[in-house]
Amino acid sequence: MTATHISDLLRQGRPLKSVEFYPPKTEKDKARLLLASRRLQEFRPDFVSVTYGAGGSTRQFTQEITCQLQSEFGWLMMPHLTCVGSTRDELFSIVRDFHHAGFRNIMTLRGDPPKGSGKFVAVKDGFRYASDLVAFIKKHFPDFCLGVAGYPEKHPEAPSFEDDLAHLKFKVDLGGEFITTQLFYDNAAYFDFVNRLREIGVDKPVIPGILPILNIGQVERFGITLPQDLFQQLKRAGKDKARQRQVGIEWATDQIADLLDGGAPGVHLFVMNLSKSALGILHNLRERGYFPD
Numbered sequence: 001m002t003a004t005h006i007s008d009l010l011r012q013g014r015p016l017k018s019v020e021f022y023p024p025k026t027e028k029d030k031a032r033l034l035l036a037s038r039r040l041q042e043f044r045p046d047f048v049s050v051t052y053g054a055g056g057s058t059r060q061f062t063q064e065i066t067c068q069l070q071s072e073f074g075w076l077m078m079p080h081l082t083c084v085g086s087t088r089d090e091l092f093s094i095v096r097d098f099h100h101a102g103f104r105n106i107m108t109l110r111g112d113p114p115k116g117s118g119k120f121v122a123v124k125d126g127f128r129y130a131s132d133l134v135a136f137i138k139k140h141f142p143d144f145c146l147g148v149a150g151y152p153e154k155h156p157e158a159p160s161f162e163d164d165l166a167h168l169k170f171k172v173d174l175g176g177e178f179i180t181t182q183l184f185y186d187n188a189a190y191f192d193f194v195n196r197l198r199e200i201g202v203d204k205p206v207i208p209g210i211l212p213i214l215n216i217g218q219v220e221r222f223g224i225t226l227p228q229d230l231f232q233q234l235k236r237a238g239k240d241k242a243r244q245r246q247v248g249i250e251w252a253t254d255q256i257a258d259l260l261d262g263g264a265p266g267v268h269l270f271v272m273n274l275s276k277s278a279l280g281i282l283h284n285l286r287e288r289g290y291f292p293d
């Protein structure tokens with residue numbers, strides 16, 4: 001497998017399109033993911049990432065499906081990795097396995113506390129922050145390109161935006177080569193976030209993470225701001241699922257076009273293993289002259 005760093009792709013200067021899947025737990029889930037993948041192939045994503053299950057639940061599936069997507073579709077794959085529930089020795093062997101499998105990009109995260117426990121607690125001999133994991137991987141496997149997470153509306157646990165930005169800068173200074181953001185629906189939050197990062201000396205690319213919204217409840221758990229206009233459009237769609245999806249597709253299309261016009265280095269679509277919304281958005285963007293190839 002040709003090892004390619006996402007940081008190299010970003011340096012090419014053309015906007016990148018990438019998608020994110022989560023590891024399927026059942027054969028039915030897997031079939032759905034593979035169908036979505038086949039459909040998305042038409043748009044040739046620049047890279048595809050696969051999330052890492054919280055609390056060990058879907059962990060073994062991340063590497064499995066990442067390998068399968070790489071070999072079936074020839075995509076540049078980026079597995080995610082979190083600090084949740086693993087000692088540094090365990091993390092070392094997971095990263096070594098990723099390396100042996102030919103991956104050279106990792107989305108490097110702390111992870112959320114397992115469901116039901118509100119506070120993140122590092123395991124004995126494990127790591128407390130994503131920055132610890134970034135430093136650890138860079139020390140032992142320096143040829144990985146590491147992505148890190150950023151929060152245009154602040155990470156919920158951070159006492160202030162300034163603190164959160166300083167922590168993000170620390171992660172980047174230790175070796176994070178690009179930032180992928182948490183989802184957001186108001187581009188002003190993204191542009192303000194990027195400006196504030198530039199002001200404190202973070203010059204790495206910030207890839208906006210976009211979740212095509214399907215309904216109001218879908219984003220409530222993230223505590224993300226829903227612009228009034230979007231909220232009203234979804235309300236008007238009522239229980240009509242096709243209409244809800246259409247609202248999400250149109251909002252995301254306009255949002256991404258505006259982000260790319262404003263200089264964003266690409267877009268990362270959280271597709272939730274479904275293809276309809278992502279296909280609608282990518283199709284619209286192509287019609288409007290974005291991502292022509």
Ligand SMILES: Cc1cc2nc3c(=O)[nH]c(=O)nc-3n(C[C@H](O)[C@H](O)[C@H](O)COP(=O)(O)OP(=O)(O)OC[C@H]3O[C@@H](n4cnc5c(N)ncnc54)[C@H](O)[C@@H]3O)c2cc1C
Pocket residue numbers: 050051052053054080081082107108109110111112113128129130131149150155156157158159163164165167168171180181182183209
């Ligand atoms: C693009 C993206 C992909 C994701 N993929 C996954 C996934 O695959 N699996 C999964 O379980 N979760 C995933 N998440 C969710 C993520 O794990 C959570 O948001 C988690 O709560 C924080 O992870 P982090 O890597 O940003 O943590 P950190 O960067 O460690 O930050 C966590 C909190 O600690 C604070 N902090 C950081 N360093 C310090 C310090 N030195 N001192 C004091 N405070 C500090 C930060 O300000 C923040 O409030 C993803 C999030 C994003 C945006």
